[in-house]
Amino acid sequence: xxxxxxxxxxxxxxxxxxxxxxxxxxxxxxxxxxxxxxxxxxxxxxxxxxxxxxxxxxxxxxxxxxxxxxxxxxxxxxxxxxxxxxxxxxxxxxxxxxxxxxxxxxxxxxxxxxxxxxxxxxxxxxxxxxxxxxxxxxxxxxxxxxxxxxxxxxxxxxxxxxxxxxxxxxxxxxxxxxxxxxxxxxxxxxxxxxxxxxxxxxxxxxxxxxxxxxxxxxxxxxxxxxxxxxxxxxxxxxxxxxxxxxxxxxxxxxxxxxxxxxxxxxxxxxxxxxxxxxxxxxxxxxxxxxxxxxxxxxxxxxxx
Numbered sequence: 001x002x003x004x005x006x007x008x009x010x011x012x013x014x015x016x017x018x019x020x021x022x023x024x025x026x027x028x029x030x031x032x033x034x035x036x037x038x039x040x041x042x043x044x045x046x047x048x049x050x051x052x053x054x055x056x057x058x059x060x061x062x063x064x065x066x067x068x069x070x071x072x073x074x075x076x077x078x079x080x081x082x083x084x085x086x087x088x089x090x091x092x093x094x095x096x097x098x099x100x101x102x103x104x105x106x107x108x109x110x111x112x113x114x115x116x117x118x119x120x121x122x123x124x125x126x127x128x129x130x131x132x133x134x135x136x137x138x139x140x141x142x143x144x145x146x147x148x149x150x151x152x153x154x155x156x157x158x159x160x161x162x163x164x165x166x167x168x169x170x171x172x173x174x175x176x177x178x179x180x181x182x183x184x185x186x187x188x189x190x191x192x193x194x195x196x197x198x199x200x201x202x203x204x205x206x207x208x209x210x211x212x213x214x215x216x217x218x219x220x221x222x223x224x225x226x227x228x229x230x231x232x233x234x235x236x237x238x239x240x241x242x243x244x245x246x247x248x249x250x251x252x253x254x255x256x257x258x259x260x261x262x263x264x265x266x267x268x269x270x271x272x273x274x275x276x277x278x279x280x281x282x283x284x285x286x287x288x289x290x291x292x293x294x295x296x297x298x299x300x301x302x303x304x
Contacts, residue, residue: 003072005052005065013066017057024053034172034192037133129182129189136161136193140200143167144210144232144257151193159191165258166208169197203232208257208265215274216240218283231255231267238269246273 002008006015009023027049029035036042055061055072064070136151146165150158159178167173172194179189204211214229224242228235231252238250248271256265276283 002048005055005072008049008052009056011056015056017059020053020056024049024057033131037192037194128187129180131189132179132191134191134193135196137196137198138163138167139198140203140205141232143169143195143197144205146258161193163195166260167195167197168205169195171195202230205257206268208259210256210265210267211270212267213270213272214238215272216244218273218275221245221271221273229267229269232257240271244271246271 006013009020009027011019011023015023028046031042031046031049033039033043033046051072055065055070055074061070061074065072070076134151134153136149138147138149142149142163144166146167147163149161149163151161152158159175161173161175163173172192175191175193177188178191181188202212210232212230214227216227220227220240221244222242224240224244226237227240229238229252233255236252236255238252240250241248250269250271252267252269254264255267258264
C-alpha cells in the first residue's frame with residue numbers, strides 16, 4: 001500500500017476538506033465491498049482509501065502526518081524525511097467496517113452518510129464485525145406485496161427476514177447486527193441478503209408497473225363488457241370496450257408495485273383473443289357467412 005494518503009485519494013497536498021471528502025466519495029462509490037461482492041481487490045483498495053481518509057479528514061492527524069510525526073496508520077514515528085520509504089505497519093481496525101453500508105432502499109450516496117456523519121466531530125468511527133453475505137429466492141408476489149420469511153444459516157440458526165413491498169430482483173437487504181461479532185468489542189457486522197425473485201406465470205414487472213396478457217373470448221372482444229382480471233393484490237373487474245382487438249392495452253391505475261416515495265404503479269393489460277379449444281360448427285358457419293358478406297383484409301397496410 002502506498003504510504004502517501006494524498007496519493008491514495010488522488011488529491012493535492014493543499015486540498016481542502018471538501019476536496020478530500022469529494023475524492024473519497026468518488027472512489028468509495030466504485031470500490032465499496034457492498035457494491036463489489038466477492039471482489040477482494042476492490043475490498044483491499046477500499047481499506048486503503050479509508051485509511052487515507054482517516055488521516056486526512058482529521059485536521060490534527062493531517063497536520064501531524066504532514067510534519068512527519070505519524071505514519072499513514074496513525075502510529076508515532078521518529079522524526080525523519082516524509083519522502084523516505086518505510087516498511088508497512090499494521091493498520092487500524094479494518095476501515096471497511098467504518099461504513100454503514102446500504103440503507104435498505106437507499107441510493108449509492110446513502111452508503112456513506114453514516115461514514116461521514118461519524119467523522120463530523122473529528123472522532124474516529126468504531127470498528128465492527130465482518131458482514132455476512134447470503135442469497136435467497138422469493139416468489140414474484142412475495143416480492144411485490146412484501147412478506148416475512150426465514151433464511152437458514154450454515155451454522156444452524158435461522159434469521160427472520162422482512163421482505164418489503166416492492167422488493168426488486170437482485171436487491172440487497174441488510175439485517176443490522178446479524179453478522180460476525182467484532183473481536184475488538186465493537187458492534188457485530190450485518191447480514192447482507194441478495195434477493196432473487198422467481199418469475200411469475202403471467203405477470204411481468206416493468207419498473208413499478210405490472211404487465212399482463214389477458215385472454216378474452218371472441219364474443220367479449222366483439223361485444224365488450226365486464227371481465228375479471230388478476231392483479232398482484234387480487235382480481236378486479238375490467239371493462240372491455242366493444243370491438244377490442246388483440247394487443248389493445250388497458251390500464252388499471254394504482255394496481256402495480258408499491259413505490260418508494262408512496263403510491264403504486266399501474267397494471268397494463270394487453271388483450272388476446274382466444275378461440276374455443278374445440279371447433280364449433282355454428283360459430284364456423286356464422287363466421288363464413290359474415291366473411292362472405294363483409295370481406296376485409298387486416299394486413300393491407302403491411303404490403304411493401
